Amino acid sequence: MEPVVVLVLCLSCLLLLSLWKQRSGKGKLPPGPTPLPIIGNMLQLGVKDISKSLSKLSKVYGPVFTLYFGMKPTVVLHGYEAVKEALIDLGEEFSGRGSFPVPERANKGHGIVFSNGKRWKEIRRFSLMTLRNFGMGKRSIEDRVQEEARCLVEELRKTNASPCNPTFILGCAPCNVICSIILQNRFDYKDQNFLNLLELLNENANILSSQWVQICNNFPAFIDYFPGSHNKVLKNGANMKSYILEKIKEHQKSLDINNPRDFIDCFLIKMEQEKHNQQSEFTIENLISAAFDIFAAGTATTSTTLRYGLLLLIKYPEVAAKAQEEIDHVIGRYRSPCMQDRSHMPYMDAVVHEIQRYIDLIPTNLPHAVTRDTKFRNYLIPKGTTILTSLSSVLQDDKEFPNPGVFDPGHFLDESGNFKKSDYFMPFSAGKRICVGEGLARMELFLFLTTILQKFTLKSVVDPKDVDTTPVVRGFASLPPSYQLCFIPV
Numbered sequence: 010m011e012p013v014v015v016l017v018l019c020l021s022c023l024l025l026l027s028l029w030k031q032r033s034g035k036g037k038l039p040p041g042p043t044p045l046p047i048i049g050n051m052l053q054l055g056v057k058d059i060s061k062s063l064s065k066l067s068k069v070y071g072p073v074f075t076l077y078f079g080m081k082p083t084v085v086l087h088g089y090e091a092v093k094e095a096l097i098d099l100g101e102e103f104s105g106r107g108s109f110p111v112p113e114r115a116n117k118g119h120g121i122v123f124s125n126g127k128r129w130k131e132i133r134r135f136s137l138m139t140l141r142n143f144g145m146g147k148r149s150i151e152d153r154v155q156e157e158a159r160c161l162v163e164e165l166r167k168t169n170a171s172p173c174n175p176t177f178i179l180g181c182a183p184c185n186v187i188c189s190i191i192l193q194n195r196f197d198y199k200d201q202n203f204l205n206l207l208e209l210l211n212e213n214a215n216i217l218s219s220q221w222v223q224i225c226n227n228f229p230a231f232i233d234y235f236p237g238s239h240n241k242v243l244k245n246g247a248n249m250k251s252y253i254l255e256k257i258k259e260h261q262k263s264l265d266i267n268n269p270r271d272f273i274d275c276f277l278i279k280m281e282q283e284k285h286n287q288q289s290e291f292t293i294e295n296l297i298s299a300a301f302d303i304f305a306a307g308t309a310t311t312s313t314t315l316r317y318g319l320l321l322l323i324k325y326p327e328v329a330a331k332a333q334e335e336i337d338h339v340i341g342r343y344r345s346p347c348m349q350d351r352s353h354m355p356y357m358d359a360v361v362h363e364i365q366r367y368i369d370l371i372p373t374n375l376p377h378a379v380t381r382d383t384k385f386r387n388y389l390i391p392k393g394t395t396i397l398t399s400l401s402s403v404l405q406d407d408k409e410f411p412n413p414g415v416f417d418p419g420h421f422l423d424e425s426g427n428f429k430k431s432d433y434f435m436p437f438s439a440g441k442r443i444c445v446g447e448g449l450a451r452m453e454l455f456l457f458l459t460t461i462l463q464k465f466t467l468k469s470v471v472d473p474k475d476v477d478t479t480p481v482v483r484g485f486a487s488l489p490p491s492y493q494l495c496f497i498p499v
């Protein structure tokens with residue numbers, strides 16, 4: 010036999026042996042399809058729509074199964090019961106962050122999204138408190154969102170009711186809310202610094218959902234040895250961080266500890282309070298990364314939801330008209346909508362929930378990891394194993410939401426038209442890692458959409474029947490097709 014063939018055979022045997030050892034080693038992992046050497050179960054997963062492949066596999070292996078992404082075992086949890094049992098009932102055990110090599114290279118374990126342990130707990134708790142207005146000085150978060158909603162309406166007015174693609178304008182508003190929270194002030198939509206920031210964020214969001222980056226995340230060796238778009242993510246990340254550092258230096262010069270203006274000031278004050286603690290997590294590195302995380306996690310998510318939301322409202326003009334009737338009745342034409350209005354607006358509340366349920370923005374959540382060897386059902390999952398939770402399987406559950414593939418605000422209304430809460434509403438995930446920006450994002454979605462519908466009638470450029478709402482990408486995120494609409498002032 011040729012020496013090369015012998016070598017290939019030996020290598021394959023070694024790989025199979027190592028996979029077999031991993032599967033039957035320390036833990037008792039759930040069952041799953043047999044993996045191939047090196048590529049694992051990649052061939053069984055449609056890269057275009059992973060959550061659909063997971064759904065198919067759950068029909069064969071049940072709600073808890075193991076898949077190999079490359080050589081790495083990943084436990085998949087499918088359906089409300091399994092997701093809730095892990096993320097909520099065993100919250101501490103399932104609160105680790107699973108590896109995501111490309112963005113991890115940029116953040117090096119600092120900040121919130123990719124940190125773990127004590128660092129994650131402390132920076133997360135601080136960020137949550139700050140985003141809930143504790144210590145943020147005189148201006149509330151709601152005030153900042155309302156200001157942006159008014160500016161958004163002015164920008165939309167400039168389109169003069171002619172057909173436009175709303176992507177850019179709807180991208181500016183959520184980014185500006187984060188600017189106001191982190192950097193004190195919003196920017197004009199034409200400001201060059203603002204446009205640069207938006208460009209870096211958009212480019213990174215697009216590259217991170219590309220198939221190449223999915224490959225790099227499963228085969229981390231590619232990141233170091235191959236050229237490719239993942240290097241651009243790292244470069245853009247470094248540019249954004251230099252900008253944030255520059256802003257931190259400006260803040261340090263004008264800091265008044267009795268009058269914090271924004272997130273950076275609050276963090277700098279905490280750093281000052283802990284300056285004698287050698288183990289303190291309140292360091293410049295964690296401040297830069299936490300600010301970066303909030304920008305990255307809080308911009309494209311909210312703007313894509315708004316963009317997808319308007320697409321659904323032009324597809325279903327009867328839903329938009331009913332929401333407008335409620336707005337007219339509760340708020341009228343002139344007063345700025347505020348969060349107190351929401352409790353008197355069950356229909357609008359249901360519309361916003363249904364938009365988030367229907368679009369299923371992050372179908373397979375961010376990867377989690379177990380923080381210790383964990384007994385789950387009849388299995389033993391070794392510490393550090395990656396956990397993938399299908400949020401799709403919860404948001405599209407057909408017992409909780411009859412006809413889950415149909416956009417129907419009735420999914421969140423009872424027979425008398427009151428708002429009906431659902432434990433299955435998990436677009437922000439659940440448990441200890443639940444989105445830090447949930448409160449902020451829900452405020453933005455309610456205030457932006459209500460303000461838009463208060464001031465404009467939305468008009469499709471094609472017959473609503475022909476508006477296609479199928480996502481064009483359903484990888485890490487679900488993205489709507491590109492479209493145009495007219496904002497007709499009321």
Ligand code: HEM
Binds near residue numbers: 121302371375437443
């Ligand atoms: C519609 C808008 C949004 C959606 C659908 C969304 C969804 C999510 C999801 C699914 C996760 C992963 C949770 C997990 O690991 O289990 C997450 C994490 C996170 N989100 Fe959001 N998000 C949105 C807006 C925001 C905003 C506005 C911010 C800004 C503050 C934000 C900041 C974060 C952060 C910092 C994390 C990491 C949390 C951690 O690892 O502890 N998100 N988000």
